[in-house]
Amino acid sequence: MTDASVNSSEPRRKVSLTETDERTKRRNAAEARFRMYGIAAIAAGLVFLVVLLTTIVSNGTGAFQQTFITTEVYLDPAKLDKKGQRNLDDIKKVSTFGYAPLVQNALLKEVTDAGIETPLTKRKHMKALISASAAAQVRDFVIANPDRIGDTVEFRILASSRVDGYLKGRVFRESVARDKNIDAEHLDLVDALVPLGVVKKEFNLDFILGADASESRAEQAGLGVAMLGSFFMMLVVLGLSLPIGVATSIYLEEFAPQNRFTDLIEVNISNLAAVPSIVFGILGLAVFIQFAHLPQSAPLVGGLVLTLMTLPTIIISTRAALKAVPPSIRDAALGVGASKMQAVFHHVLPLAMPGVLTGTIIGLAQALGETAPLLLIGMVGYIATNFPEGLASGFLDPNSAMPAQIYEWAKRADPAYYERAWGGIIILLVFLLTMNIIAIILRRRFERRW
Amino acid sequence: MPVFWLILSVLGLGGAGYVAGRQRALASAGGDSRNLHSLPSYYGSNLFIKTVVPAFVLLIIWLLVQPFVIENRVIGLIPTGEIAEGSNINLVMAEVRRTAEGLDNLVALGLMDEDDASNMRADISDVTQRLKDAGQVVTSTITQPILHAAQEYRTSSATGSLYMTVAVFVLAFAGMLFGLKETQSDFRARNIVEASVKILLIAAASIAILTTVGIILSLIFNTVEFFRLYPASQFFFNPTWLPSFGGGLDHDGNPLSKLGILPLLWGTLYISLIALVVAVPIGLFAAIYLSEYATSKVRSIAKPLLEILAGIPTIVYGLFALLTVGPMLISIFGDGSLGWMKAGTAVMTAGLVMGIMLIPFVSSLSDDIINAVPQAMRDGSYGLGATKSETIKQVVIPAALPGIVGAILLAASRAIGETMIVVLGAGAAAKLSLNPFEAMTTVTAKIVSQLTGDADFASPEALVAFALGMSLFIMTLGLNVFALYIVRKYREQYD
Known part of the structure; x- marks a missing residue:
């Protein structure tokens, strides 16, 4: 109903067009309000994005730095090689327990040499400052260079995660009161050692390339092995989903007749695109592990599951790319005597290739970040400490994957692992960003408009 | 012969077939490819397909069927008395498989010779001890019937694999000879190859259907199994979720979880x-x-x-x-x-x-x-x-x-x-x-x-x-x- 008919009984007031009346003002206000809602919605979305990214960056950058202790360790022959024959088998008999006192002594010597006033005057007191990995590091060095026994060698060893947390502002004096691993006196000592350059925060390459560590050694954990696990998984996904996806798309776009079977395939593909990822995990568990007896936690199985998950994405984008190739190309090829198959494989597919690759890379990026199905096929809960030894072991040996490793870290009790989880996310996002940028460049550079 | 090498050698045979098919086609046309029905590479591809595809189909079917056949045979060897209280035939079979695997590994490591491993009258405690010494996982002491079953399992698997290798090779050669025979200048190789490629495309497209079927089957089978063990009415209408760690039943016969x-x-x-x-x-x-x-x-x-x-x-x-x-x-x-x-x-x-x-x-x-x-x-x-x-x-x-x-x-x-x-x-x-x-x-x-x-x-x-x-x-x-x-x-x- 228009207002004219409602107000027909009373005569319409005469007003100037240049003056806005009440009703127009109201309508204009409503217009402005509506517009503001839109701006507010976009702003809210962008604020969420900014908050998310700043949270990731501010929490995660710390993981790329680690506190190291530089100290000169005296490789005491009396402890390390009692027989004195430098026989490698004898040296190997000394376990890391034999090395720990040497490292602690070295640090104690630094403290006493510098003349720092501290109630911590015993060797045992130094244990809280040093990572449990230090002894293994020294032992590995000695086994590699047995002739250095008896020398004093400078080592850069990891500080314990509490010391690291103290320097990064995660551990405070108030919070250590209830901590059985470290006391306030230790923190005082750290404060005194920092100006001497003995305790220093430095860039930690091992976080990116190293292996995961046990729950109590947060300072040692790295993402390297999980990264390799993800890499092998992506190889499987690429090797399977690209050919299968392209073949499916070619069939559906170029050859499939209009019939029930084709409809069935189409319906299945669109449904699979909407199936929750965890259901693919159940599929992987039931079919690949329970039924086919493939090894648990293996990147091969993870790759297979992710392949099935990414296929719809790749098929949809490949079909779009094939559709974009104009029919005149096919007609010209058929016209000079090519068979239908030749026209498709020699002419249409190469022209559609940039689009296909773009879709594949985006599909891979999606697969790289997927976690839920990996939980069910056992890629979590496994501590990825060993690098795969070769190609076959890379595919078949138990491993983790980047997102699974991040989840694993997030679950651990030590807050030092939270920082590493955020750091892991930064690395993961860098990979995703790179892949997406490559996809965008491919699209911009090679896409042809007809 | 391990399956991996079998696959590689069949592929190699296929490659040889490709070269042979190409050359034979060219020879039949008097060295002038214009006299051929299709391009020479199609004749080669035709031979490759004829060599490899039937052999691989046989290989896959054999690999899928053999475990079932052997298992059925071995299960017959295990007396019912051997299945302990609270255990079932599947657990016993798992034990048999583990033992067989352990024996295989022992032979592979050179710690036991083939005769000992397949000796039916072998001393059980001796075998168990040797398995344990070699670091092979042996959960419990092996009993006589389990050892026998494991030995039977091993020998059947070995003979099965041998037959499989022979059969696959024979089929590959037969396919190759058949392909060579039909390679003539007027043979329509391109049509055959393109039809095969189309079948491949259809197979790839069917994977979407297979995935859905796989999801539905894996859900249905295990769900049915669950409802056999647990009443459906409890699952749908019980307002509490409290799984108990050990599972089991309470004194009224209701599940504790x-x-x-x-x-x-x-x-x-x-x-x-x-x-x-x-x-x-x-x-x-x-x-x-x-x-x-x-x-x-x-x-x-x-x-x-x-x-x-x-x-x-x-x-x-x-x-x-x-x-x-x-x-x-x-x-x-x-x-x-x-x-x-x-x-x-x-x-x-x-x-x-x-x-x-x-x-x-x-x-x-x-x-x-x-x-x-x-x-x-x-x-x-x-x-x-x-x-x-x-x-x-x-x-x-x-x-x-x-x-x-x-x-x-x-x-x-x-x-x-x-x-x-x-x-x-x-x-x-x-x-x-x-x-x-x-x-x-x-x-x-x-x-x-x-x-x-x-x-x-x-x-x-x-x-x-x-x-x-x-x-x-x-x-x-x-x-x-x-x-x-x-x-x-x-x-x-x-x-």
């Missing part, structure tokens, strides 16, 4: 509801602004930025919920101030974060739909004197409504199936409560916890995950189908 889906469904729907309350207004208004008001410059910046939110992996959102949003909500609603919230993991935490995740999903879907409303309708509305917002509210949105409802339903199905955010952000306690600041749990989170725990895989405590997965699958599929139906049924037909 209470595996009711209701609290999980409630948690799932509650979290999804909060997520939609966050995502739908923001997403919808963002879409309206981007498609109706924004200049193309703003649009080209804001749209991709919003879509970054969709590209971020869910594990990131999960961590964001657990470590940032949870503590933030605690500081607002926690004990220190309002006292509504006990722990950082709660329905609100997961719902809010999931809402953020769904914003770009809602906005880009609605954006497409709003853009599909023809400009003529807007122009008509403007012509009648409506303002922009009146046009949007009274013309554009009603026209786009079926599509928008479809988009919201798709977002809801996404929210129901989301796993990582709820695993990390929603807590683990299954509760039927109205308080959004309490920890609750969802179907997906329980699928993860029941299948990654220590529960025995054949127990109802683990199998319930498949029943939950089935419910989840049906729910999301139903929502998707319903969304498509609404879009199709109520879509305004323009043009």
